[in-house]
Amino acid sequence: MSTVNQATPPPAAARAAMKKELPEHFKGYKHVWVFMELERGQVHPVSFELLGEGRKLADKLGVELAGVVVGPPGEATWHAVAEAFAYGADLAYIIEDPLLSDYRNEPFTKAMTDLVNSYKPEILLLGATTLGRDLAGSVATTLLTGLTADCTELDVDADGSLAATRPTFGGSLLCTIYTLNYRPQMATVRPRVMSMPKRVERPVGRIIPHKLSMVEEDIVTKILGFLPDGQSAKANLAYADVVVAGGLGLGAVENLQLVKNLAQSIGAEYGCSRPLVQKGWMPADRQIGQTGKTIRPKLYIAAGISGAIQHRVGVEGADLIVAINTDPNAPIFDFAHVGIVSDAIRLLPALTEAFMRRLSPHNRDKLAS
Amino acid sequence: MHIVICIKQVPDSAHIRVHPVTNTIMRQGVPTIINPYDLFALEEALRLRDVHGGEITVLTMGPPMAEDALRKALTYGADRAVLLTDRYFAGSDTLATSFALSQAIAKIGETFGKPDIVFTGKQTIDGDTAQVGPGIAKRLDLVQLTYVAKIGVVDFEAREIAVERRSEGGTQMLKSKLPCLVTMLEGTNEIRRGMLDDALRAARSEIVKWSATDAGIEDLMKCGLRGSPTVVKRVFAPTARAEKAARIDTTDKSPRDLADELIAEIFTRQPSMEHELAFNGGA
Numbered sequence A: 001m002s003t004v005n006q007a008t009p010p011p012a013a014a015r016a017a018m019k020k021e022l023p024e025h026f027k028g029y030k031h032v033w034v035f036m037e038l039e040r041g042q043v044h045p046v047s048f049e050l051l052g053e054g055r056k057l058a059d060k061l062g063v064e065l066a067g068v069v070v071g072p073p074g075e076a077t078w079h080a081v082a083e084a085f086a087y088g089a090d091l092a093y094i095i096e097d098p099l100l101s102d103y104r105n106e107p108f109t110k111a112m113t114d115l116v117n118s119y120k121p122e123i124l125l126l127g128a129t130t131l132g133r134d135l136a137g138s139v140a141t142t143l144l145t146g147l148t149a150d151c152t153e154l155d156v157d158a159d160g161s162l163a164a165t166r167p168t169f170g171g172s173l174l175c176t177i178y179t180l181n182y183r184p185q186m187a188t189v190r191p192r193v194m195s196m197p198k199r200v201e202r203p204v205g206r207i208i209p210h211k212l213s214m215v216e217e218d219i220v221t222k223i224l225g226f227l228p229d230g231q232s233a234k235a236n237l238a239y240a241d242v243v244v245a246g247g248l249g250l251g252a253v254e255n256l257q258l259v260k261n262l263a264q265s266i267g268a269e270y271g272c273s274r275p276l277v278q279k280g281w282m283p284a285d286r287q288i289g290q291t292g293k294t295i296r297p298k299l300y301i302a303a304g305i306s307g308a309i310q311h312r313v314g315v316e317g318a319d320l321i322v323a324i325n326t327d328p329n330a331p332i333f334d335f336a337h338v339g340i341v342s343d344a345i346r347l348l349p350a351l352t353e354a355f356m357r358r359l360s361p362h363n364r365d366k367l368a369s
Numbered sequence B: 001m002h003i004v005i006c007i008k009q010v011p012d013s014a015h016i017r018v019h020p021v022t023n024t025i026m027r028q029g030v031p032t033i034i035n036p037y038d039l040f041a042l043e044e045a046l047r048l049r050d051v052h053g054g055e056i057t058v059l060t061m062g063p064p065m066a067e068d069a070l071r072k073a074l075t076y077g078a079d080r081a082v083l084l085t086d087r088y089f090a091g092s093d094t095l096a097t098s099f100a101l102s103q104a105i106a107k108i109g110e111t112f113g114k115p116d117i118v119f120t121g122k123q124t125i126d127g128d129t130a131q132v133g134p135g136i137a138k139r140l141d142l143v144q145l146t147y148v149a150k151i152g153v154v155d156f157e158a159r160e161i162a163v164e165r166r167s168e169g170g171t172q173m174l175k176s177k178l179p180c181l182v183t184m185l186e187g188t189n190e191i192r193r194g195m196l197d198d199a200l201r202a203a204r205s206e207i208v209k210w211s212a213t214d215a216g217i218e219d220l221m222k223c224g225l226r227g228s229p230t231v232v233k234r235v236f237a238p239t240a241r242a243e244k245a246a247r248i249d250t251t252d253k254s255p256r257d258l259a260d261e262l263i264a265e266i267f268t269r270q271p272s273m274e275h276e277l278a279f280n281g282g283a
């Protein structure tokens, strides 16, 4: 994407048509790859979301879908291979090496660029996590190819090019970006932007092992330690089924307790709009939106949030959005499913109580039977 | 000690409006600011200078008016400003941007002394890719330290640096070597108020202005549009949702009644939810 001279669509489109001629040596680049992100033995769910998208792209192109697993020797790494198949991969590339046990840019970049140069994919997708973004940037620069960050939609056009759509200018516009004349076409996607595909137990596909051509002495950066996040930060906001969030409309830091109470009573996660983080009322990892987390819950309750575009882009994937706002013209009512023009400070406690009544053990027994 | 920090002048997105018909950004009258994420990097650089002494060079690539952003950086206390400006850079994507900036950093190294640390912000608010930092690191063969939350001990003699780096699910404690490229995480510090002396100096300072040739760039094919593998094919506005929110009528209703009504509405729309919540909640 152009960072100096954005938003000049007509000449850009003309240029896109003009420049489209893939050099001969890139014509052999085939198949869609998904980088399987492994962190401390766990596959990041964004990898499954990407396999779901990758499957669609591969089917449209009539090519294969591969999961790429790089990690330390052992069970967790092989588990990631099995998971790649369960979520739709036809084959998997694997590099096992002790140097790949914790993420460091140097060995991971080496592993990925070697794989690309050896097996030549046309599309390479990574999660837009801290790891994925760190890695994607250096892999793309090493390969001198294009990389489109934080895509919200991926498609292939008539001539088989990847059309990667992403928000620009804080979500006020979307743009579709092509990588001309270079391969692979690389893109990152944030967790929860794409839906989770169905997991299907299926026979293991082809596995192609590869070696890491690097030794510890080649790696400048050393890991001294790792400090897992504390309780608050463990919040799995992005993957919660129900999220309750508060905004500036709550007026005072004490009133956040009303949000937390409601969340607790229904086993939900809680979050907030950006100004609350800036005020220090909530930790940064509770922020929802363009510069915070993207969420995709079944139910999202927003109290005292105006619904600015930067907030909207983070919550649009929710199945049901309920907005509580005193201003009948607040933009949030343009994308919420259910709106209630009311004072959140009075309604939130009432809502907590009403949920408790309705979900009381007595009623719970009735539901269970 | 010599630190180079890359900043970008961006439109203040709080003021951006999209033209309803043409779907282009209406830039007229939109104030420009230093990309907010870059200020965390600048402050970190200033803190290192507070402790170790040395010099800070700010670098930007952009149109001539990007000079304003550089002057602003000088008022915060940066020592020197370099503006990389040339029509050949127009239309650069992240690969072409990181190429031009890395060439300019090499030239800064030859002219004013090799940098020990190159800083960038985590990302820009207009490009918003977080790729330019890693791109520069790769091109200059610098160690890449992204999402740095804290810089620990920097030993300029032993050429070592310790940082805390944000990663998924926790913080990595890393030890690495100088020279390196650091992208700073947001919220890690707060930019200082510039001193009057610096403001006066900033107004008087000569800004170093380099064209592509001045920066020693020989291969113009790697710059701007021609050096950019990606192109923007189409720009469009997000589609608005067809129907507006169903409003719950609030006239003459107590919060209790409203709450019951809202919950009934939720469970009508999401029937499986009642069962799930009953067994999740702390109720």
Ligand SMILES: Cc1cc2nc3c(=O)[nH]c(=O)nc-3n(C[C@H](O)[C@H](O)[C@H](O)COP(=O)(O)OP(=O)(O)OC[C@H]3O[C@@H](n4cnc5c(N)ncnc54)[C@H](O)[C@@H]3O)c2cc1C
Binding pocket: A170, A246, A247, A248, A249, A250, A272, A273, A274, A275, A276, A287, A288, A289, A290, A291, A292, A293, A303, A304, A305, A306, A307, A308, A309, A310, A311, A314, A324, A325, A326, A327, A330, A342, A343, A344, A345, B013, B014, B125
């Ligand atoms: C580069 C950039 C990135 C950004 N990223 C994000 C992001 O990731 N996430 C994000 O959320 N924002 C983000 N923002 C900020 C965003 O533009 C808005 O400023 C922000 O979302 C507004 O927060 P708010 O809705 O809580 O506050 P406000 O806009 O002030 O809205 C408060 C709302 O509360 C209502 N209200 C007042 N009193 C009550 C009451 N008693 N009961 C009920 N309602 C009441 C008001 O009617 C109003 O609608 C970003 C901005 C920029 C420039």
Ligand SMILES: Nc1ncnc2c1ncn2[C@@H]1O[C@H](COP(=O)(O)O)[C@@H](O)[C@H]1O
Binding pocket: A003, B006, B007, B008, B035, B037, B038, B059, B060, B061, B062, B094, B097, B101, B119, B120, B121, B122, B123, B124, B125, B127, B128, B129, B130, B131, B132, B133
């Ligand atoms: N034109 C530019 N001039 C100077 N620095 C830039 C420029 N573009 C990006 N950067 C730096 O690279 C970082 C990441 O930018 P981006 O990849 O656009 O999100 C920014 O925070 C800046 O520090």
